[in-house]
Amino acid sequence: MLRSLDIRDMLIIDRLEMLFDPGLNVLTGETGAGKSILLDCLGFVLGGRGRGDLLRAGAGQGAVTAVFDLAPDHPARAVLDEAGLGGDAGDEVILRRLVTADGRSTAFVNDRRVSAEALRGLAERLVEIHGQHDDGGLLNPRGHRQLLDAFAGSAAELEAVRRAWGTLQGARRDLAAAEAALAAVRAEEDYLRHAVDELDRLAPQPGEDASLDATRRSMQAAGRIRDDVARALQALGPNGAEALIGDAGRWLDTVADRAEGRLDGAIAALGRCLTELGEASQGVERCLEALSVDPAALEAVADRLFAIRGLARKHGVAPDDLAGFAEGLRQRLAALDGGADDLRRLAGGLAAAEAGYRTAAAALSDRRRAAAGRLDRA
Known part of the structure; x- marks a missing residue:
């Protein structure tokens, strides 16, 4: 049930607060008394299109607030729950909407900002507005x-x-x-x-x-390693270190008997060197093959x-x-x-x-x- 309607700086209204009793409430007045203005303001707070011309001349912002009593089993509670507002709904629902001169509007439900679409969805469960020409729809073929x-x-x-x-x-x-x-x-x-x-x-x-x-x-x-290993094998082989050490050993052997034993150690070392050199050459050769x-x-x-x-x-x-x-x-x-x-x-x-x-x-x-x-x- 609509319990109150508060209007500020809308159309020709500076400030108006209306309280409604349970049951039937009737507003009467001559043509031009402002009955339609009240309906325009009610439609605005229920999600109607916001327009700059709704604002009272000279005002910076207009506002309409509607307070509804809400029964525990009221169908509007389902809409509130869907919009995430169910926890804020007690025994009443407060709709408030603001409009500025450029036509921009802001809507609130129980002081929480909501979209115009959510406001309209809630309003459909709260209010039905009927006019004197409602039966004209019977003449519209689209409804037949x-x-x-x-x-x-x-x-x-x-x-x-x-x-x-x-x-x-x-x-x-x-x-x-x-x-x-x-x-x-x-x-x-x-x-x-x-x-x-x-x-x-x-x-x-x-x-x-x-x-x-x-x-x-x-x-x-x-391939790159093999080139170096091949050169090393050549340096160790018969045309390299092996030939030189062999020549040195042979030259010393020819004079060993005249050196009175002074070359014996050197000749023995050269022999061992040739043996080690042979083993080294064999190892390098195996590596080269690999x-x-x-x-x-x-x-x-x-x-x-x-x-x-x-x-x-x-x-x-x-x-x-x-x-x-x-x-x-x-x-x-x-x-x-x-x-x-x-x-x-x-x-x-x-x-x-x-x-x-x-x-x-x-x-x-x-x-x-x-x-x-x-x-x-x-």
């Missing part, structure tokens, strides 16, 4: 169908038509989407088949890029690595994603190959939906025609 359906009791038929229409619209959307998708795939069929063939021939695997890169780097490093790199194998690794990376750049994906990308292309080709079957299936579903809608619409039309005759005779 609702009146006829209400008289005919065709709620079940209406619901069946709504469901059938929803099914029909869904079938149309599904068919249109499938046709568009199939057309898009057909437009790029040549590209898809070429790309899939290229990817299948290369057959890249996840992780292969990193593995090939590591192998290539290892082989390249081995570092042997087949240039053709290195070239093959590099070629595959660069082919994978080139294909990844071409398709704009990471090398490790090429396998998944190829699978996606295959699925699109499969959709192309099976697209005609899907279209036939969806077209059949659309035909069934159209038939269902026509059947439901015919049943509703029959009930309306039967009720129209009864209503005309009533």
